Amino acid sequence: MSPTNLHLFVLIVPLLSALVVNLFGRSWRQLIAPLVLGSLSFSLLGAIVVMGRVLNHGTISYTVGNWQPPFGIELVVDPLSAMMMVLVSVVALLASFSSLKSVEQELPGREAFFFTLYLILVAGLHGLIVTADAFNLYVLLEITSITTYGLVAMGRGRAALSSFNYIIMGTIGACFYLLGVGYIYILTGTLNMADIARILPTLNAPVATTTAIAFVLVGLWIKMAFFPLHTWLPNAYSQAPTGAGTLVAPLMTKVTVYLMVRVILTMYTPALVFTHDWVTKGVIWTAAFAILYGSCMALGQKDLRRMLTYIIIAEVGYMVGGVFLANANGLTGAVLHIVNDALMTLCLFLAVAAIIFRQGSVSLVSLQGIFHRMPITMAAFTLGALAMIGVPPTCGFFSKWYLILGGIDGNHWEFVIALVASSLINVVLFFRIIELAYFGSLADGEHHEHASAERHEAPWWMLKPLVITAVLLFVVGLSTGPLVNNIISLIVPAGF
Amino acid sequence: MKSLALFATLVTGALLLFGTKDFPAWGDPQSPASTYLSPVYIEQAVAQTHVPNIVTAVLGDYRGYDTMFETVVIYCAGIAVLSVLSRNRKDEE
Amino acid sequence: MRDINEHTPGEDLIIKAAVRLLVPFAQLFGLYVVVHGHYSPGGGFQGGVILGAAFIMLALAFDMKTSQQYMTIGVNAAFNNLGAAIFVGVGVLCALFGGLFLDYSALDKLIPLGPVEWRSFGIFLVEVGVGFTVMSIMVLLYWNLSSAGSMKEGL
Amino acid sequence: MEAFVAEIVAKYNYWIYVVLMMIGFYAMIGKRNLVKKLLGMNIFQTAIILFFVSTGVKKGGSIPIVDKYQALAGGIDAANFDNPLPHVLMLTAIVVGVSVTGVALSVLIRIHKEYGTLEENEILEKLSK
Secondary structure (H helix, E strand, O other): HHHHHHHHHHHHHHHHHHHHHHHHHOOOOHEEEEEEHHHHHHHHHHHHHHHHHHHHHEEEEHHHHOOOOOOOOOOEEHHHHOOOHHHHHHHHHHHHHHHHHHHEEEEEEEEHHHHHHHHHHHHHHHHHHOOEEEHHHHHHHHHHHHHHHHHHHHHHHHHHHHHHHHHHHHHHHHHHHHHHHHHHHHHOOOOOOHHHHHHHHHHOHHHHHHHHHHHHHHHHHHHHOOOOOOOOOOHHHHHHHHHHHHHHHHHHHHHHHHHHHHHHHHHHHHHHHHHOHHHHHHHHHHHHHHHHHHHHHOOOOOOOHHHHHHHHHHHHHHHHHHHHOOOOOHHHHHHHHHHHHHHHHHHHHHHHHHHHHOOOOOOOHHOOOOOHHOOOHHHHHHHHHHHOOOOOOOOHHHHHHHHHHHHHHOHHHHHHHHHHHHHHHHHHHHHHHHHHHHHHHHHHHHHHHHHHOOOOOHHHHHHHHHHHHHHHHHHHHHOHHHHHHHHHHHHHOOOO | HHHHHHHHHHHHHHHHHHHHHHHOOOOOOHHHHHHHHHHHHHHHHHHHHHOHHHHHHHHHHHHHHHHHHHHHHHHHHHHHHHHHHHHOOHHOO | OOOOOOOOOOHHHHHHHHHHHHHHHHHHHHHHHHHHHHOOOOHHHHHHHHHHHHHHHHHOOOOHHHHHHHHHHHHHHHHHHHHHHHHHHHHHHHOOOOOOOHHHHHHHHOOOHHHHHHHHHHHHHHHHHHHHHHHHHHHHHHHHOOOOOOOOOOO | OOHHHHHHHOOHHHHOOOOOHHHHHHHHHOOEEEEHHHHHHHHHHHHHHHHHHHOOOOOOOOEEEEEHHHOOOOOHHHHOOOOOHHHHHHHHHHHHHHHHHHHHHHHHHHHHHHHOOEEEHHHOOOOOO
């Protein structure tokens, strides 16, 4: 295996092991854990090596089948995609420890199917990150979606209905994206992103270009659940099996945001997307509403997992707004927030998975006094909550700081106000839970007080990734400087 | 709800039709789609792959990476259907 | 449980005999479409669907059990994994032999046929993989959807 | 007006696909029955497939299968053959459509088992009880 192929093996190894898991995991269940963990660890190591090479030697351009672009499919690993690859493999590996436990409990007998879909989803996400071909992106988008439909529908009760709504909305999104690509193809005759970026500004076809951009962006917005196209997300993510939630919730929306950044920067060039002032203004106002809507809806929820899904909607608003601020600070903040939000969401969902594993429910009532039963889990949850609020030196603070700076630079005070307001709402939100978890048993009377005395911590398989993620929140927060200087500043285009 | 759906449908359709304003006429041999990549495929594919059916050549080789994921998509569909419809071991008992 | 010998509409002597007669030809035609994809419209996906349709015809005319005598659930699982593994495996093999991923001409080092001829042959290998997967998944989809997941009793 | 009619006649393939797409799209978001939504999804995808394939058409072109020996001798004129790329893309998109339909049907079976109906408002009524 020559080193030039390494970044492809990052996604091929999980794919191949998915086939093995499916074939042999049905009869020998003890094979599943080593295969999943082994392939995901290989992915992580490979991604780190690739990132080192990209940072030292510059962007890798790879042509599948040795056909020169635009005739063949090109894969590009620039510093941003290398960073995203590392992020995806870290999250997938950490989530898989917890999933292995919770799937054993929730879906006995179906582990092989679950982890086949899980590994293919990870492979699809890696593929999405590296591809530089507009149509290939559609195929991979559908791979990640189909696996997610399956994973969500494996849940109990309402999960099937939520999954069906997700299928309908997801297909509309993918079809809109495909229509946009079709329009681009008619205009330019090519599907390679860099080639499109080269040809598109030379064309004299403003109406068709605008339509194509609009459809591609709306398609991606549906996939990332940007307000008001978010309706499928809360049900789908909160009713999925816990093991699926820990992987899907941190990654799917963030990778789609990354794709939007990628499409805007390398396929359409910012000059074409940000031409109309009223469009950017409209998107930023929508993003501000999304942030406020997500935060307010989160306040009204009675279930912790459902509350977190509304926070995801608010976070999508942060990132889309940050990109459409169209200045260096906004873009930096948005890209940094992709990384941070993936880790914060992972931390919170891992904590939720641990609680569900022990007591089966995360409704707010059942969280009373949980601090005494599961101290380590709740300590990590608190750290995740602090990062979500944006307390320094956790990572959540730095990306929010950049976003606020970007809002001030661009004179978009509505965005700044929404950001600050949502941070305040998050304070209320999380401190209510932490208070409930710590003091809740005192107010509730004898029944719960008795239960709270027993320490009943989650198994180590779920605790270790949780603790590692909580530590990572600080590590990433403290390494914001190098991250911004070495990686993110490279992708900010010159005109910003 | 229905009127909202109708409105959304009409807006989408109108936008898509409006976008075709800049397109070349249907079947125009001089359109970018027919002059940029496709002549190269048609003229070079046989020399480069020895496959006279150019659709197969492009599907299997030039865009083989797409086709690989197409196979994975349908594989995923099978596994997803199996996993959605199969029941837990406990429920069966 | 329905009695298999009970006469129901659709389980007719003429239909059974016709399907019995038709299935080998359908399978042969499916193989032809897979193999002849280089020279005529066709290829792995189209041929795979025809091959799958042959099994679905058996399941429709007789019952699901009969079609599972010809392709058991285990064989089906083996086929769909094998097909996907052939495709990915060919790609990986190309990468291992010093080329780029899915660059079939790199396999020239394995068996010297000439790089261009290997591209043609590589496409064929890959199409066979697609055919296997599509055939088995189509049958699997039919079994599952018509029996609501039990894969025992259905249409 | 005449210019408008000439525009429609020159690009009537787009009008056909847009009408089909609108039918499908309306069924997806306006209908209450889940199976009708699924059918709408299929119509939508078919419309997109028609759209792409129609972009591959070239006046005076035939199917993109060439004569091997003539091609090796270099005697192929690309103007005589249709554009193969949209066909390739749509083969992939058809497979994706089939896969999504399969998964959606299995999810519908689960929903039917759970609620005994596929009407959205009846399901929501049962849920709110």
